[in-house]
Structures are given as structure tokens and as C-alpha cells.
Amino acid sequence: MTGELFSPLHLRSGQVLKNRIAKAAMEENMAGDGQVPDEQLFTLYRQWAAGGTGLLITGNVMVHAEALTGPAGVVLDEHAPLGPFTDWAEAGKSGGGAIWMQINHPGRQVASDMPGVVWGPSDIGVSLGKHSSRFGRPTAMTAQQIDDTVTRYAVTAHRAEKAGFDGVEIHAAHGYLLSQFLSPLVNKRTDRWGGSLENRARMLLDIVKAVRAAVSPSFAVAVKLNSADFQRGGFDAEDARQVIEMLEPLGVDLVELSGGSYESPAMTGRSTDTRTQAREAYFLDLAEDLVTTSPIPLMLTGGITRRGTAQKVLDSGVAVVGMGTALAVTPDLPDRWRGGREADRRMRPVKWSDKALASAASMAQVRHQMRRLARGSRPRPGTHPAIALVAEQRKQRTALRRYRAWLAKPSGAA
Numbered sequence: 287m288t289g290e291l292f293s294p295l296h297l298r299s300g301q302v303l304k305n306r307i308a309k310a311a312m313e314e315n316m317a318g319d320g321q322v323p324d325e326q327l328f329t330l331y332r333q334w335a336a337g338g339t340g341l342l343i344t345g346n347v348m349v350h351a352e353a354l355t356g357p358a359g360v361v362l363d364e365h366a367p368l369g370p371f372t373d374w375a376e377a378g379k380s381g382g383g384a385i386w387m388q389i390n391h392p393g394r395q396v397a398s399d400m401p402g403v404v405w406g407p408s409d410i411g412v413s414l415g416k417h418s419s420r421f422g423r424p425t426a427m428t429a430q431q432i433d434d435t436v437t438r439y440a441v442t443a444h445r446a447e448k449a450g451f452d453g454v455e456i457h458a459a460h461g462y463l464l465s466q467f468l469s470p471l472v473n474k475r476t477d478r479w480g481g482s483l484e485n486r487a488r489m490l491l492d493i494v495k496a497v498r499a500a501v502s503p504s505f506a507v508a509v510k511l512n513s514a515d516f517q518r519g520g521f522d523a524e525d526a527r528q529v530i531e532m533l534e535p536l537g538v539d540l541v542e543l544s545g546g547s548y549e550s551p552a553m554t555g556r557s558t559d560t561r562t563q564a565r566e567a568y569f570l571d572l573a574e575d576l577v578t579t580s581p582i583p584l585m586l587t588g589g590i591t592r593r594g595t596a597q598k599v600l601d602s603g604v605a606v607v608g609m610g611t612a613l614a615v616t617p618d619l620p621d622r623w624r625g626g627r628e629a630d631r632r633m634r635p636v637k638w639s640d641k642a643l644a645s646a647a648s649m650a651q652v653r654h655q656m657r658r659l660a661r662g663s664r665p666r667p668g669t670h671p672a673i674a675l676v677a678e679q680r681k682q683r684t685a686l687r688r689y690r691a692w693l694a695k696p697s698g699a700a
Contacts, residue, residue: 291596292624295340295583295605297539301452301506304383305340306600307620310542310587310608311388311455311510313355313649314345314656315685321351321361321692322370326660328377333659334613335381338620341606342378343455343542346390346462347446349438351693352402355392355462358685362387362442368449375450386453386506387446389439393463394424394472401690405431406466407473407480417642432479432489435463440496443507453506456493459544464490465512468529471520487529494536508540508585509533513572523572527579534581542585542608543576545569566595570602577603591632593623614655615667633667647671650678 295303318324334342348354348361362371378385394406398421406424427435443454458464466472467489473480479488490509498507513526530541545568568588577584586599587608596607612619616629633651638644654674655665 291593291600291607291620297506297583298537299453299506299539300504301384301539303340303606305338305620306606307339307596307623308341308343308585308587308606308608309334309339309613310544310585310610311343311345311457312610312614312652312656313359315356315358315653315682316657316660317358317360317685318370319688319692320367321348321354321359321689322366323360323374324370326657327360328373329662330656330660331374331377331385332380333617335378335383335385337613337618338381338624339613340383340620342383342385343608344374344378344385344387346388346457347442349389349391349442350403350435353392353396353405354400354402354689355390355395356397356685357400357682357689362389362445362449363438364441364445366445368445371446371449371451375452379450379452384452384506386455386508387442387451388455388457388510389442389446390457391435391438391463393466394421395461396422398422399686401693405463407475407486410472410474412461415642426475429477436489436492436496439493440500443497443505444500447501447505453508453539454497454501455508455510455540455542456490456497457510458490459510459512459542464493465521468512468525469521483525483528484532487532490529491532491536494533494538498537503537506539507537508542509538510542510544513543513545513569513576523575526572527576530576530580530582538582540585540606541580541582542587542606543569543573544587545572566590566592567599570599573599573604574602592628596623611652614652614659615665617659617665631665631667634669634671636671638671644671647675650674653678 292305316326348359351361351363396404404422404424405427409426411423412421446454468486473486566589573586583605585606585608586604590596590609591612599607611633615631615633636644636647651671651674654669658665
């Protein structure tokens, strides 16, 4: 799977990515009225498309209108109008690259002030010490709710293809619903969805099968998977290896490796595990082990900002280099690399000792840059994290009022 950064990649579905650089999903939380994309997201994705990236993966799009990761989340269910999503797909493809929609269900990672449902494989809440009350208390899903959720993923994928997207990425990382089912720390079920890894992976595998059956053979289907949860006794690299092997017969084009959750936010470089600290490519060590056995091309995301690091990732056997924050700060970074240049700015680091608060501030900083790009302004990576966090909280309060009103309408609930 080795290759130069600007060489094409042929996928199992027949889709060809024009280079090995992907914009990884970053939760924009910028939905317009009706929880659908609007001109803000179109402008943002045109900027990224023009920057030379071979693949754009959207921030997570919710499959269930009553279960959102944030009040300004985008929802694509059976009721959503397709027009705004068609415009979003066109914006993402305007530079000649591909655009995939990341599709997701938050499970138990839903803020306690959000309306709707808080579900999980078991009734175990998110543990963040003094911040635990930020999240709602989950109820264990019934068999019917699990089956309905599998169907929701297939519906969203089918409609994404109709809207013009080139593929979907099923989010099974970062502590969201499918990651919760995979985790032995969160999944305490004793039925066919709990216990052994095969049972804990059942919901993910059923979703992949349903999605693949609902879309065309040429439509890409990817999975985002934790290389590890970075919690003692949690989902680990050996589990990841086995799940990748389970995915191979199902027609998966690409597996993106990341790591962590809100409880151990390794995806922002802030886990308690020294393997993700103080360096780029947080998860490269784990990826180097997984790539030797993986029957599916792998994409690695987490802390990559320089071309030399990106090339090192490819040299390890990883097929695609994923970047998030680096592209929020420098949307034309791939074109810069092609011209022999590097980014001239970096995001201001968050050095707070409270890991949960620091993670929230880091995400707020990234959203601040994305909002500036969406307005046609240059990023301002030197913005103080506290200022970004306060501004984000204000926007979320406004979005929450709007989401509550929308969800209360008969057409809002799925």
C-alpha cells in the first residue's frame, strides 16, 4: 500500500482517489435551519476542495434526528430534503476530488441539556469525573432499537448516494455508539450483541452489510475505527486487528484508524497514554502493527501537519494520510506540499491540566477556524482557547433553542 503522496489510489469499489491526502472528519456543528447544510458549509468545502485534497470526509452526519452529537448537527434521515445535500456534494467535488459523508449515531455521548434520546449498549454513563454531568444518562438499547438504527444507517447512506456523494464513512470510533458496542468497558450486554468480540462487533457488521446492500457497487463504503480506546481493559489494537478482518469480506474500501473517546481524548493528543503525546502521527505505532495484517487499505489520522510526517506514514504501509486541524488552519496545505512548501502557521496549543476541558477548548479552536473559512475569512490560529470556547458555548446555546423547536415539529422526529 506504499505510495507517493500525490499518486492515485484505486479502491475496491472501483473508485480512484486522485492522491493519498484526505481531510478527516471534523464535527463542524454548523447546520442551518432544519438541521441541513447551508451556504456556510458549501463555502467551507469549496475552500478545501480548491486546496488539492484528494478526499474530503464530512463532519459526522446524524442518522437519527433525536440523537445528535451537538445541537447544530446535520441530519440526513428519511425526512430530510435532498437539495441542500446535493449542493454540499457539489461543493466538495468542485476541485476534482471525492467527497464522502461520515455517518454517525452518538449513543451515550449526548449532552445532558439536549432533547431526544440517550442510548447505549448498556446503561453505563460517560465518566469524566467532575464533568460527568455534562452528558445524559443512557438507557440500554432494545433489540428493536438496534434493528431500527441499522436501518437508519442504510437509509442515510442510500440518500447520500442520491445526493451525489461518492461514499460514506461509518463512524465506529471516538466513543460514539458503534465504538460503545465494541468496548468491553461500556458494553455489558449478555445477549447476541454483548460478551465476545464477535458479538460486540455484530451491530457494526450488520450496518456495513445493510449499507453495502443499499448503495451501488461503485459507491465507496469506509469505516472509522479506533486503533485503541486508550483505557485499561477497553478496545485495543488486537481487537482492532480482528474487526478489520471481519470487515474485509463485506466490501469495505478503507478503514480509517484513530483513537480515544471523550473519556480518553487521544484524538486530540491528550490521552493518558504516552504513545500519543508530544509528537505527530499519534497512532502511527499502532498502525504500523495493524498494517502488516490488514486486508483492507488503511487511513491514519491524528496530529499530522508536515509533509515529512505524511510521507513517513505512507512509508509504513498506510494508504491514505488523514488530516483535520492542519487543514482547518491551512486549507490549501496539499497544494503547498506539492509546491515544496509547508504551513506557515500552527494552532495555538492548549496547555490546560484539565484534559476534558482542554479537549473541549481544542475542538472549539478548530471550529473557530472553520467558521472563519465558511465566512470567506482567513483562519486565525492564534486565538486564545478560552475565547474560542466561550464563543462556541454561546453559539451552541442559540443552536440548542433552534434544535428544540425543530425537533418539536411533527416532521422533525425520525
